Amino acid sequence: MQSDQKLLLYEGKAKRIFKTDDPDRVLVEYKNDATAFNALKKSEFEGKGRLNCQISSILFELLESEGVPTHYLGIVDENLMMAQKVDVIPLEVVLRNIATGSLCRETPILSGTEISPALLDLYYKDDALQDPLLTNARLEVLNLISKERYNQIENLARKVNKILSNFLSKVDLILVDFKLEMGVNTNGNLVVADEISPDTCRIWDKRTKDLNDRILDKDRFRKDLGGIVQAYEEIFNRIKGISSNPRIYK
Ligand code: TMP
Ligand code: ASP
Numbered sequence: 714m715q716s717d718q719k720l721l722l723y724e725g726k727a728k729r730i731f732k733t734d735d736p737d738r739v740l741v742e743y744k745n746d747a748t749a750f751n752a753l754k755k756s757e758f759e760g761k762g763r764l765n766c767q768i769s770s771i772l773f774e775l776l777e778s779e780g781v782p783t784h785y786l787g788i789v790d791e792n793l794m795m796a797q798k799v800d801v802i803p804l805e806v807v808l809r810n811i812a813t814g815s816l817c818r819e820t821p822i823l824s825g826t827e828i829s830p831a832l833l834d835l836y837y838k839d840d841a842l843q844d845p846l847l848t849n850a851r852l853e854v855l856n857l858i859s860k861e862r863y864n865q866i867e868n869l870a871r872k873v874n875k876i877l878s879n880f881l882s883k884v885d886l887i888l889v890d891f892k893l894e895m896g897v898n899t900n901g902n903l904v905v906a907d908e909i910s911p912d913t914c915r916i917w918d919k920r921t922k923d924l925n926d927r928i929l930d931k932d933r934f935r936k937d938l939g940g941i942v943q944a945y946e947e948i949f950n951r952i953k954g955i956s957s958n959p960r961i962y963k
Pocket of ligand 2: 726748749750751752753912931935
């Protein structure tokens, strides 16, 4: 790797973004660090970065094959991917198929309630403000995105939900909810950015009814259940069995 490829542009809680010699491309390094509750809780898990990178690659390629534009360009190393440089829209786009997590902490909706059509929740991405939930009215006052962009974001997120849910269900995995980030690339197109991994999705195993054993995502860390890397490995093994190897970026 050339030395100019190692210039750090940004370091997040679970990833580092490096500049490359091409202004339209960045390298994304997936770290082993895990955080929860706005980084109040922190740890490190050997193998997590590699697994999230491989799982994200498979899922980004799946989305692309179904016509969803993403920032993904290919795998560079086991925990390193090449991606388009994008201006990330500071919104966390969350879709919920089954109620759990913050929805059940903040409302009387019972955990496990199926939600159809899926609930779209938008959060303003700002650590200092602890990523507050936005109402549509607040989003309008914020003047962050046009009505047209909002519709594009919602349509894309719902399409992603259908594709991922169908795909995961083929290997007995339930997509409970997930968070997407979207950005605008240097061609001005809206693309799915960031990552799609068990750090950013809730995924339950249909093969067990046990309420803890079925959790295969970062809730294992949030809830101190242990076995986080084994759970991510289980997801990876199941989905790689029904996918081709992610492309190597050259
Ligand atoms: P929540 O129930 O805690 O609001 O989380 C909803 C989904 O969003 C869940 O799949 C986990 C994901 N998520 C993130 O990716 N990053 C975050 O900072 C939070 C709070 C949730
Ligand atoms: N990633 C988030 C953080 O540590 C929270 C979470 O995923 O629960 O801020």
